[in-house]
Amino acid sequence: MSELIERGAIPEGYKVEVFDGRVIMTPQSPEQDWTVSDVKDAVKASGIARERVFGDVLIAFPGENDAAPDLTIVDFDAERRKNSYSCLDVLAVVEVPSEPEDEKDYVRNVQKYGRFGIDFYMIADPFTTTVTLMSEPHAAGYGRVVEIPYGEQVTFTLATGERVEIGTGTFPTRDAGGA
Template sequence: MDDLVRGVVPEGYKIELFEGRVIMTPRSPEQDWTVSDVRDAAKSAGISRDRILSDVLIKFPGENDAAPDLTIITGGATRSGNSFTCVDVLAVVEIPSEPDDEKDYVRNVHKYSRYGIPSYLIADPFRRVCTLMTEPHANGYGSTEEIPYGEELTLRLVTGETVRVDTGSFPVREDPAGH
């Protein structure tokens, strides 16, 4: 706690302000490896590294900002300091840090869809499935597809770019509660 008071984030932790609460979670190796695999697939699809962000602040006007596990932004997106705005986001990828993570499965679904994020992907190492949501509207996403780990996932961006991700290398985790 003393480190936090001095403004130092302990090694391996991510701190977010979400709905008025400070959430401090360690980034797991599974999160890191999955982000790396998706980043590599995006780069292989021809998306430049300056459009692929990890844990970079995305501003949502009138609401709490976020630092998604991985974000793909438009070419020519306007940078403001160390952040970007949600209007430039094409896709967000989140990897839950705990089973049935309400932040990723409920709150982020509503937030990202309400702000028109075209594609939201949850790569869940506990359930061993990816949930790809598209067609955002005010209350969620109009289309949801589940892709089991081990199958190829196709992320079609609204720019016409296509990212193919081999989920066979995605790491898995056991539910610590044994569910």
């Protein structure tokens, strides 16, 4: 996947990930893009530098498939490696499912991000209009899971002491039928 990204071989508007040995290529919906944009704006408004917040950038997971989360927040001293970062530098990840009850976001990513100690994993689901915020990572996932309806504030404090506040009132919704 790294080679594809470096050669620019990924079609515009698509997100490509290798997951469990399969190449997953999905176009990003407008709802995904708008939600990620709203979250990124809120994270930067919380005082986190632009250089530490990005979307669809490759994150390396030693011994496992790499990932390109919808939005990633990295630590102050995160070291860029060409066009990627190590999962060890990741403080928080946000994903926006591309389909209802997306197994990748709700099962496999929960296990992977928890196992690698990513402190916060947030799923902003336009189908259920709910934000799921996970914390207290452990070997099989997360010890704490909080569901917050769209329209309410999501707040968490990173390991750096920085407080992130995300208003969800502008998050777009999407019909589970694909509309």
